Amino acid sequence: MISFFRRFITSKVGVAFMLVFLGVIAFAFVAGDLSNTTLGGATTAGRAGAVATVGGDDVTEGQLSDRIRREYEAARRQQPDLTFETYLAQGGLDSVLTRMLSSLALDRFARAQGMTVSTAAEVAQIQQMQSFRGLDGNFDRAAFDGLLRQLGMSEAEFRSEIAREMLASQVLVAVAGAASPPDAIVRAQANLLLEGRTGSAAFVPASSITVPAPTPADLQDFYRRNIARYTVPERRVARYALVDRDALPIAAPTEAQIAAAYRENAARYAAxxxxxxxxxxxxxxxxxxxxxxxxxxxxxxxxxxxxxxxxxxxxxxxxxxxxxxxxxxxxxxxxxxxxxxxxxxxxxxxxxxxxxxxxxxxxxAGRSLDQARAELTAELTTARREAALGDVVARVQDEIGGGATFEEAAAATGLRIVSTPALLPDGREAGATATPQPLAVQVARAVFGTEPDADPVVQEVVPNQTYALVAVAQVVPAAAPPLAQVADRVTADLRQQRVLAEARRIATDIARRANGPTSLSQALSAAGRSLAVTRVEATRQELAGQVTPQTAALFSLRPEAARAFEAADRSGWYVVHLDEVRRGNAANRPDIVAAAQNVLTGQLGQEYAEQFVAAARAAVGVTRNEDGINRVRASLSGGQ
Incomplete structure (x- = not known):
């Protein structure tokens, strides 16, 4: 997920509205292609405790740290094996800070122009959020308060965020909506969409290449240089005790209870x-x-x-x-x-x-008590099991809340304790490829979602059916196994690397020979290679659909040029030669002209939004304090 964030923030597409603040809150953060432009503002030592100032107001180290942790938790909900270290290494801090500063700058700029967000608008926005709706589809105050507690935010802080992002959205929607590309550019873009290209392609399969067997020294060197590839991530051993609804002992419904239920449901059984x-x-x-x-x-x-x-x-x-x-x-x-x-x-x-x-x-026809007995018995039994399940889960939680250990809580409620193997965050054991069982997934989610020395937690396994009391029994740090344990895998990886390197050399040599007026077939003959040549062709418009990599490569070449590139599945290397370019003419294609108009309008609107964000930051005054930013980076780099 974090890689998506980074791709998004450095793309034109991400200019106006960046991402969801949390997986459950629809905060549209504004910023865009800021890290590669001059939007960062001035840099100074700044005031102690501040990472930046926006219009004279400090953004504190604590505010940045809190926001980073919240967004990391949101990212981890989507990618459970995402570690905090990976999140930071892939640009999480810089991404969050950029969006914070741009959002604050837009808010100050909009308010300076007299724009406001009414209390009624804030309330309406909150009530529309799906995360705050109850089972009846209406706003649920309890759900709202619960999430605020989870986030560590007050209602005033939350509503301030809502108002800020609503203002930013209003400004950027108006700016982006003003985009209107010139007709000449639209026509040129439409013609470009209809441009056609024809070429030829050959494939150098890795399976056809033989390389010498690696020596022990080769394996040792390759293993040392690629140790991260073989390192097993952190694993955790869990202890759990299941509370299963159907396994709980309950008394069978009595005849009097069945008769009472029949009377209470008389309308249901009447004719x-x-x-x-x-x-x-x-x-x-x-x-x-x-x-x-x-x-x-x-x-x-x-x-x-x-x-x-x-x-x-x-x-x-x-x-x-x-x-x-x-x-x-x-x-x-x-x-x-x-x-x-x-x-x-x-x-x-x-x-x-x-x-x-x-x-x-x-x-x-109506049903008598005897006829309805089996149905009523099953319903009463289910109700009793559900009540018993709720009672046991509540007792377990009370025991934990009262300071009981995992063993004490399990013993007090008569639960059997089970230990798991060392699990990865997705519930698999190291090296396993099969899909893990739902129980393993939920247990792993519980132990990776808490600190090793934290209290046990009650994790739902099957809704209204099975719960598990879970505790961390052992943390197995990330480590690489001895070479002897993974020798076969290392040998296969080294062989594949060498085979692909040889395939690349062959493909590059063919591409070099095919550059210029020489056809791909002639280049293959000159290189002494007997490979099949296939014809590839497409229009630029077709690139938006499903095309082969070799077809897409035609549009990165100049006429009579060739290029070698690796197959996506690492099965070999392709050589593609561009034979012919046919210019497009959209004079009689109003549909293509309209499509080009839409694309360019969107791109131009994004460009307007980017420039507007830059202007707002300059007008308000955004100053970064690199010392403060580095302090936050250092304080967070130790973990969560």
């Missing part, structure tokens, strides 16, 4: 009757009588209704009570007194006079 009804509603009793008489005389209801200027409505699956709520008690009484195929006399509701035809009658 039922539903009817499919067709009705027309007319304004006067006389008109209703005329329609009823015509239908009884054989006229279809639709024809009789049409003659009266109305249309019939069909209501399937109606109970008497449900239909009474739609009409009135007298109308429903008449409809449920008539036989199947019968037509009622006019009856009145608040809507008018009803004429109802009974299209179908569906009767379901």
């Amino acid at each position: 039922t009757e539903t009817r499919t009804l067709s009705q027309v509603i007319l304004p006067t009793e006389a008109a209703a009588r005329t329609v009823a008489e015509r239908v009884r005389g054989g006229t279809p209801l639709a024809a009789a209704a049409s003659a009266a200027g109305v249309e019939p409505a069909t209501l399937p699956g109606q109970t008497r009570d449900a239909f009474a709520r739609l009409s009135s008690a007298p109308v429903a009484a008449a409809a449920f007194a008539a036989p199947q195929g019968g037509v009622t006399a006019p009856a009145r509701s608040g809507l008018g006079w009803h004429v109802v035809r009974v299209d179908a009658v569906d009767r379901t």
Whole structure:
């Protein structure tokens, strides 16, 4: 995930809206291609305790550290094996700081222009966030408060973030929306999309190459230089005790309890009757009588209704009570007194006079206590198991909350303790390739989500079914195994490296010979290589779809040039030669012109947004304190 962040922040696409602040909060951070431009502002020693100033206000070391940790936790939810060290090494600190400074600068700039965000807008934005909605789909205050506690933020801080990002979004949307590329550039881009290229390609397979067997010294040297490749990441041994709903001892429901449940659900087991009804509603009793008489005389209801200027409505699956709520008690009484195929006399509701035809009658016989016994027993048993599960989980949590150790909490609730092998963060053992079991995944998530000396945690394994009391038993530091244990793997890796190096040499030699007017076939012949040559061609527009790497390579070459590149699966090396370029003409392709217009408008809007962010930072005044930044970097580099 962090690699995605870095690619995004250094791309034009990421200019206006950067990423999600946390996996559960829709904070759109603004910034963009800032690390490679002059948006950083001045650099100075700065005030103690500050990493930067924005418009004279300090951004403190604590604020930056807190934000980095929050974003790391969000990243780790998406990538459980992401370590804090990797997050920092891949630019997490710089990414967070850049977005913080740009967001603050845009906020100050917008407010200086008189822009504000109302309290009502803040509240509406928060209430729309999916993470704060309860089971009924409405805003859940408890969920909101719980997440704030988890984040260590006050409501005022959270709402301040919301207002800041809303202001930034309003500014950048307006700026980006002003983009309008010139027609001449749009036409040139449309022509470029229709440009076609034809070439030829050959493949040098690694499987066709033989290299000498590596010596022990070769293996030792390769292993030493690539030790990180064979290093096993940190693993953790867990101790857990399962609380399984179906394994909990419970008393079977008594006859009295089953009978009571039957009485409480009497409506469910009573005989039922539903009817499919067709009705027309007319304004006067006389008109209703005329329609009823015509239908009884054989006229279809639709024809009789049409003659009266109305249309019939069909209501399937109606109970008497449900239909009474739609009409009135007298109308429903008449409809449920008539036989199947019968037509009622006019009856009145608040809507008018009803004429109802009974299209179908569906009767379901009631069920006696004996007939419902098995169903009720199963329901009562499930309810008891769920209650017992909740009781045991609550007791375990109470024991832990009261200071009990893992062993004491398990013993107090009669749970059996199990130890796992050393697990990776995804629940696998080192070297295993099979998908781990859900239990191993959840146990690993629990032990990697807590400090080694922290209290045990209760982890949900199967919702409403299985929970596990989990504690860290041992931390196995990252380490590389002895060469003897991985000799076969090292030998295969070294051989593959040498085979690919030889394939590269061959492909590069062919490409060198094919540069210029020499065709790829002629170059292969001159190099003494017998390889199949295939024709490749495409338009630039087709690059947006699924094309082969050798086809895509055509558009990185000049005419009559050749290039060698490695296959994505490392199975060999390709040589691609560009034979012909056909210029595009979009004069009669309004669809292509429109597509080019959309692409350029988006790119130009992103450029406008980038430049606006730069101007806002310059106008407000953004100053970085490298000493403070380095202090934060040093304090965080020791771990979480």
